[in-house]
Structures are given as C-alpha cells and as structure tokens.
Amino acid sequence: MPIFRLNPPFLAGANRVTLQMLQVLIALIPAVIAMTYYFGPAVLVNVILAVVAALIAETVMLKLRDRPLKPFLSDGSAAVTAVLLALAIPPLSPWWMTVIGVTFAIIFVKHLYGGLGYNPFNPAMVGYVLLLISFPLEMTTWLPVQSLSEQPIGWLSSLQLIFTGQFNGLGIDAYSGATPLDAMKTQIVLDRHPEFISSQPLFGMAGGLGWEWINIWFALGGIWLIYRKVISWHVPVAMILALLIISSVTTLIDPTISGSPLFHLVSGGTMLGAFFIATDPVSGSTTLKGRIVFGAGVGILTYVIRIWGGYPDGVAFAVILMNMLVPLIDYYTQPRVYGGGATR
C-alpha cells in the first residue's frame, strides 16, 4: 500500500474510536438482556428511544457547528451516551423525560463544550442528574422485578405507559415502587435492622432481587472490555475496592448503618458505574495513578451519598464531582519520565 502521510509514523494500528464505542455497546448487551428479563420490554423501548433522540440531537448539533456528519455520527459516542443514560433511568420513564435527558446530555454537556473529547463532565451522568433533580418522583421509582409484579408489563403496556403515561386506566406510579437501595435507605430511617430489611421479597441473595444479577452482568461485560483493552482495570478495581473498604469499615463500626458491603457492590448503579461510567476516558483521569485516585474517589463518594446524602444512589453525583477534580489529579499524578525528566 503506498503511503498517505508525509510524516512518520507511516503505520497505524487497528484501533479506532468507533471500534471502541462499538465494543462498549456489545459489552452492555448481557446486562440489557438481564434488565429486560427482570423489568420487561420497557427497558428496550427506553434504549431505542434514547438512541434515536441522541442521534437526532447529534446531527442537529453537528450541522449547527458546521462539522462533518459522517465521521462524528459514526464514532458511536452519542449512542453510548444514550444507552448508558437509558439504562440508568427507570424503565417506565415517560418518553419526554428520556428525550429531555438525552438531548440535554448531547447538546449542553457535550456539544456546547466542544463536542467529542472536549466535555469535562460525563454527558450521560449530567443528563441523569438533570432528570433526577427536576423529576425526583419519576426518577426514584422503578418497576419491580417481573416475578414480584402482579401483572407483568409486556410490550403493549410498556409502550402505552411510556408514551401515554397510562395503561388500563392506571398511571406509571401504580406499576412502580421503590428500588432496593431506596427501600433500604427509607427503612433504616425507621430504625429497622438491615438484616430484617434484606429479608423482604424485594431483596435477593446479596442485593436487590434481580439487581444483583444485573450488576453481575454489567461486571462481566466490563471485564470483557478490560480483556479487549478498551478500558483499563484501574478505575473499576479502585472504585469497587474503595466502596468495599469504606462500607466494611462503617459496617464494622455500626452494623445498622446500611446494608452489607456486598449489598452495596451489587445494588443500584455500582457495576454500571464502575465499568461503564467512571471509565469514560474523556471526562476521567488519564494517568494510571490518576485513574486509581479517580476510581477510589467515585467509590467513596458513591457510598457517602448513599448513606448520608439525600438520594438513594450516588454514582452519578460521585462521577460528576470527581470529573471536576480531573485536571488536578492529572497534574499531580504524572508518571516518572524515562531518565527522570528535565529539572527546570
């Protein structure tokens, strides 16, 4: 093959942004299947809706910013943002909520900061937080696991609930309830013992019923990403270890403070956050040591917000708070250069 570039190197590896994003999407498939199994087809409806909204917002913004459509639409980053946000919000969110969250993430969090590669904050998480603080009620109620539900939600009911807000004369709130994390938090306030709470039908072996498996599938997908070298192990390992350590310490000091350390590992957005959110390269730390600091910070903040904060889960806030610290972390965690670097 004749060379194209006039400057070295003239070779290039097979690595591509599109390829990386595509592998992230593939790694999400097992967890999406698991979520669909536990919460019904509403999950898929949400994902599709979010991706369509994201691609439209991306196209409009690229046009407005006078950027070429093909390379940026095909990079896959908008789809990844959309899928992550769709998996983070309740399956039965009304369609307009999903659309607002996704378009806000793409337009305000990504493109107004300069588009791909320039956003200091994780778009999916800022979109999520926007929805959380704007629509707290809708955002903190989830569908129960299908096996606990009196009437499983099928395709028809999912579509009707998402797009009209009603099915069989009942609203979304009639079908949904608290998440295990939420239940744990509100019942602890009522002075119930975590072990008692965990014995309720909403809970499974270690975490919430269904939720624990969803978390495991997220983790397995993430491990595959590490194996494929799309992400490095530093952020997830640091985040999981930090969460494990801080929850173990607090539980040792006060066993009634919250669920077990294991409960926190496989509940809520822990694994989604550890392998798919906190590993976002654009808004995360880039040095190896920095990634460990970043991951550990997310893990600790997640737990702190879950236990002492006002929201049942804290991954999104933890990630955004750590995003703010990234320039600082990166500056102070530079690796030692070969030869020690120039002394200036």
Added chain:
Amino acid sequence: MSAPLSRFPGGLKLPGHKKRSTQQPIRKTPLSKHLVLPLQQHIGAAAVPIVEVGEKVLKGQRIARAEGHVSVCLHAPTSGVVSAIGEHAIPHPSGLSAPCITIETDGEERWIERQQIADFRQHSAHELRQIIRDAGIVGLGGAGFPSFIKLNPGVHHTVETLLINGAECEPYISCDDMLMRERADGILDGVEIMLFALRASRCILAIEDNKPEAISAMRYALSGRPHLSQTEIVIVPTRYPTGGEKQLIQVVTGKQVPSNKLPIDIGIVCHNPGTAYAVGRAILHGEPLISRVVTVTGTDVTHAGNFETLFGTPIKDLLAFCETRRQPDEPFIQGGPMMGYSLAGDDLPITKTANCILVGVEDVAPPAQPLPCIRCGDCADVCPASLLPQQLYWYSRAKDFDKTRDYNLFDCIECGCCDYVCPSKIPLVSYFRFAKTEIMNQEREHQKADLARERHESRLARLQREQQEKEERQRQRKAALAASKAAKAKEEATTSSESTDSVTEEKA
C-alpha cells in the same frame, strides 16, 4: 556474567515483515553511471571538496576533507571523473538541494593504495580515531553522527560497556540482520578496535530474538575469538522501540540514561553493527566508507532484499534494479515505517544514513483526518519514555509551549508508538516535532534578542561613559581654563594695579 534483562515502559509488538527482505544473501547493486555525493551525509559541518571538476579520481580517494571537529571526510566510491560540484537534490524530507560532488564512473573500479594495519594495538587510540575519521565513518544506524567522537572516552569519562545495537526493531529493515548473518567476523574485528579505542572493559551485542540466524552467526564468530571473553551476545525480546539507544540500555543494563545526559555519562557507548564493520574495514583493510548495505523492501517491491550499494547511487537505479510497482512521483520511505521520512522524487542519492528504502507498507496510516482526542490514554500506555502524549498534544495544539516543557516534551524520542495506537488517528509526533521546533526557534530568537539587548545596553553604557568622560574632560578643561584665567586675571590684576599705580602715580 549476564544480568537478567530489564524492560522499558510501553512499547509495541509490531508485525516485523522482515522475511520479505531476508530470503536472499546480500547482493551488489550494479554500478551507476553517475554517483552523487552530498558533502554533508553526517551530523556536523559539511565536508569541503578537495577535487576539481574534470579531475580523475580513484576508488577510495578522498574527495572532501572534514571541516572542524564534528565532521568527517568523503571518498570517491569508485574510479571515474569528477563531473560536477554543485547543488543537487538530496534525500531530505524538506526536498531541498545541497552541495554535492558528482562522479562520472568509468567502470574500472581502480582502487587507491590502501594502508592496511595488521596489528592495530601497535597504534594509539588517538591514531586509530584519526584513521576512522579520515575514513569518513559515521553511525550507520540512521543518525550519522561521526563515529570517531563516540570512540573517544575523553578525560572526564570512563567507558565500562560498549553496546552494539543489533536490535533493529523497526519493521521491514533487515540490513543489520543480514550483515550479522554474513559478516559476523568483520563486525567482531570492529568491536575489538572499538573496545581498544574506548578502553572499555566489556562489550554487549544485543540482538532481538526474531533474528535467530544472526544470533547463531555472531555466536559462532565469537566462539572463534576466545580472547574476547568480555564480549557477550544478549538476546532481547522483540519489541518496538528496543533499538532506541536509551531503551536498549535499560533492557540490557537496567539503568536509565538521565534526561539531558548521554549514555557515556553512565559509562556506556552504543554503536551499530554496520559501524563496527566499517571500522574493521577501515583499520584492517584500509578501506574508507564508500558503500553500505541498504534494505530495499515493501509491499510494492518485486525483488526485495539487501544490497551492498555505493554511496551516491541514485535511488531510482536501485529501485529499477529491484523492480517496483511504484507510480512515478509516488512518495516512498527512507528508513523505517515508524521513524523514517518520506521522499517524493527518486533522483536522489543513497547516502551513509540510508539503511532502508521502503516502497509500500501494510497497515498504512490513513490520510490525516483525525477525530478529536478522547483522552483514552492508550498513547501514555505505549510511550517508552513514560510521557503523557495526550497532554503534550493538548498543549502543543494550544501552543502553550511552557506547559509542554512541564510535561517533558524534550524526553520524547519520536518513536511513533502513540500515533500507532491512537484511536482518533491523531498525528501526535508531528505535533511534538512542531512544538520542539517552535521552542527551539523561540530560544534562538530569545538568544538573538538577548544578544541585541546586551549590545544595545553596552552601547548605551559606552555612550554614557563617553559622555561622562567628555563632560569630565570639559569640566577639567573649564577648570583648567578657569584656573589659568584666574591666574591670568590675578597676574593682570597685579600688572594693571601696577599700571594703574603708575597711572595714578602719573596722574598724581
């Protein structure tokens, strides 16, 4: 004796593509009608012609002398007539011309008288270095630094280890591999002389493990020289850029060359096997450096291989000899695919630093249409200098050159690993080269400005001093004048008083 191998951070496993050019032994390139010899084929000052147009020259005859310390001589690669001395296109990425001596060959290959030295130990290291300099020997690995300088430990350094860099880590290139396979004994001749000149206690010959034939050939040659007991062959893992001087030093010794220092500062001197071979030929056979082994290879070359090629041979003749599918004016690479440079025209001569001519590569880098950096950090993972290329890119792009220095821009060896793995296909090395050039230009400007300011200030000081001196002189003159005036006045006063006296007297 051998210590366990260390490893350098980062690096890449690249497909080697070496077999393409190692199927045939080294062949001779046919003699071209004209040989074009740039006066500068080395780092340092260009050589100065000592022949005239129309002069007959013999093979090996000196045609240009070294100018200044960092410079070497140039020789006629064959017998013939000097047909021109003047500007000619040279193999440089800039595409510029430079002064060259052109020789019209006569095909007789008549050698000049050669001074052979049977026992080099009878000579001083200084004399040997002089011969090596006069033989025009430069580093044949690609940089072209005059070798005699790197064979001089000087008074401030002790060289413990001579490291022969036979890693040849860049894909496609195989000239050192073939040289080691076929001329292992000649390389060891040079090694002995180098050890003697450097007063080094040991020699390490490092070869990547993808060259088993070269390793066994060198081993066999070494077994025939029991007196070289302090020389060992170290097999290093094949990983790009192991052949980088600093990286290889880390692999075989575990030591790092401190930033802004040279290997000699930690007692190590590196040479290329081709250079060692040339040193052996120059001392033992009296042959100056007039040819080298050039790898001609690539996906578009029909008869790839290694060719003993006289300097000055037009690349187009070499390519025609090997047959290529290259289109006219299609760029090709001189050097390796990672660190070489592209050349457009082919009416360019083979020079001392031309280790490889590469026409067409697999996994070719796409035309530059990069996506934005997504800060994935893959570049930092592969950087052998442990830099943060994504930060350097960010600041180079923003022309924040102070920050690029904070991030140790000048420790970048431009190996291209970061470019290779970048998922956005950003030409990172080009950005770093740009930043380095800008900084060096700025520094030159600074120095110029400093000099101008100093000159201006000293001029002002001089003017002021002169002014003061002038004033001082004037003042002194005035004072003297005033004094003399006063004296005069006094004198006058006395005389006039006398006269008035007399007048009054008269009046009276």
